[in-house]
Amino acid sequence: MRKANVFVADEVGALRNRYPIDAMQSSQMNMVNRTGILISTAYESLNNPMTEEVEYAQKVLDDLIDDPTLFALLYKPDDPKDWLSDKSLIEANPLAEVLEDNLEYLKKQRRTALDMPSSKKNFLTKHMNIFVDGDDSEVYIPSDELKKNMITTYDWTGREVFVGVDLSQTTDNTAVSMVTYDHDKDEYVAQSWAFIPEDSAENKSKVEKVDYFTMRDNGYCYFCGDKVISHRFVENFVLDLEKKYGVIIKGIGYDRWNCVASANRWYEEGYDTIEIKQHSSVLHPATKLVKERVLKGSFKYLQNRLLEINFSNAREVKDSNLNTYVNKKKSTGKVDMVISILNAMALWNKEVEENLTSNFEERELIIL
Template sequence: MTNNHAIIYAEQVTKKQIPAPKYVVKQCKEFLNIAKGKNKKYVLDEKKIEFIEKVLNILIMPKGLRAGQPLSKCLAGFQWLLIIAVLATVHKDNPKKRRYETAVLEIARKEGKTLLVGVIFILLFLLEPKFSKFYSVAPDGALSREVKDAIENIIKSSPALNGLYNNKQKFKILRDSIKFSIKESEYKPLAYSNNRLDGKLPNVFLADEVGALPNNSAIESMRSGQLTILNKLGFIISTKYPSTSNPMEDEVEYAKKILDGSIKNDSVFALLYEPDSKKTWATNDTIIKHANPLALEIPAIMQDLKQKRQQAIEQPSRRENFLCKHLNIIHQSTAESYVSIDDLKKCQVSSINWQGREVFVGLDLSMSGDNTAVTFLSFDEYGDLLIMPMCFIPAGRIEEKSKFEKVDYKQFIEAGQVIACGDSVINYGDIEQYILSIENQYNVKINSIGYDRYNAISTANKLQSEGLECVEIKQHSSVLHAPIKLLSELISNHKVKFVCNDLYIENFLNARCVYDTNMNKYLNKKKSAGKIDMVMATVNALYLAQQAELERQQAGWSVQI
């Protein structure tokens, strides 16, 4: 196999001549294994690579510092790798069948992804069968049209793509589509919609800025339309977004598991430009290099990023945008952030055995139209804190809350992590029944139930009448400092376990800390970035667990005396 730009880039990455994050290194190793003929199932199609290179020699860079030059001389190494790997990796026993059906690109802003997508679509116009359909999907029409603009600009700048072929205009650029007359194929940009994307039959689709999509319905609609396509292909592309609860995070986590070898799926190719280290962003240039592969080839971009980093250091108001958009780091927006989300994610488990445990229940009951949470927890024999959170929302406001809060509540309801009850307001009776069912459902014994007096007196009285001990917990830093501090420490030391729950993680991501005059830590709902009900319910339950432990210790001392 002769060297090409993709192979050269992959070799430089694996030899650490080009700084790259670990998952990019893993993907490059996999690519080189195929390129060097060491893979039993897959090979690179040299004829297709030769065709791609010839096409890129006649496509012209439409704008920027290298405007007017052949695109073959303008593309960066990572762009070559994505193009060659995805379009030219085929099955050995069936060279007409491509290996990859999904390509995931997680990359910082202003890294040439729109140009890359435009190039890929033009290549697909030439490579795919007659009558092919191509679509791009984005959170709104303006973003989706950016892809159309990129394709259009390349076509208009490249003489070889203009003019007639067999008395037909090669490309027809219309208001809402681009048509390739030679193969009668068509590209259309689409805006996100929950229910208007079904019925499409895409040979290839692109989902752009996936991190800004409220759920994965657009992606799944596109995928479901590809069932009968031999070489189905979907590109999933985005920068990071402040929320961890979005479809891009799901795609990235799945791709990581494939690259780690914990999941077997040969059909996914992923370049995840997400820094390995995140804590030293203010001084470590490698973090910039990991998230911005184009900056390694264009010094002006690197210089601009360093200037933006300095501004983010000096102006905290710019920090979140810089970290998220330019370094692919989800940053809890201020220094008041409660816990590290990376640490919290490491506390997720697939299941918890609650059999026979004594548990403490915490409530955070809101006004009846808002989210409410119930959490129960227990320490296991190894000192790990086991947590089971549950969120309640008004059943009649699911659509409204999902749209306003940009949270896919339907997904969490289906997963059993949210209970919808009542109509426009929550039915507290359903919450009370849930609490009363905990002992039988999980085979546990409730020690006590902690609640905030606000909105919870009636519920507490009813639970007490059922024989459960209810304890009012004053919502003040002098009282809650200890459980808030302990919970943070346990998460930092990965001594917490909870079943995978993105909404729970989102609550922690929203949480903001303040300090009183005695430097006691407290979670402030008004300063938080969104809902933290599940966190506060956890804190209330942990307060009870701490108090019970203190009582046991005091009882032990009394016996000794």
């Protein structure tokens, strides 16, 4: 029986799961120059193997993941929201730039998509290569815009900070971020860390295609606990921030889920703890603020490749009142570090953007 050096899979977006791809890749284990070719237009679903492949390829192209074995041609608009422009039409259909008949045909199909809403999804998926779903979800912040705000050093000494925490279930990722506001420069500065169980690191690295060992070595991630994450380690990490960085913690914003015991401990240690309700009406101001500040270049973050990957995973959705928020279920990977930043920024939004002075003289557990 001969095994194939090369396999080709067409219309991968129509697959329900990636088992056929994984099976073909596994069959090539002992082959030399093994090659797989995946081809597909977009589909009316975000839950298919091709969306995963496109997201992974985009991270490689954005230098978030190092994979010299991958070659990708992604014909899609740089900005999916701008699908009505001729620029986006050419980006998704480069041959139309030299084939006038094709361009006119596509323009006609675009007009039809506007006049007949029922044909819009077909136009977006088959002619614009935009994956669509029932929800209006989109990339939260483009990687190239985020990276413009990266800094390599920052003197935290004496800075007032709000700390944001996204404490996970015992086997999942946890994140802590501290954010300060520089009144003189009118900019925010953030630093973030992730925490995972040590025994999960190897498997998570394979499944998520993120080298957590390198992230740990670079100080972006901590391994704590064995099979389950050590909440005590995370609690102590937060308690040590003032001593280690010389900051002044104004308050700790947290999601109530899995965090009540930790919040009580921080409160007992003398810190103001504020529950950030994970509801679009509460998260929208911070979500909007971070995005606007990043695009304006006034939201700096300390160099952190894992944080950049978290941002590239994040997907923003709108509720019925047009409030935007980062939806974990719609996101394409871990976003815990982003959520922890948003929890901290919800507090800064109240104090700076809404001109509400923080006043915790009568200490109590506070809920936003």
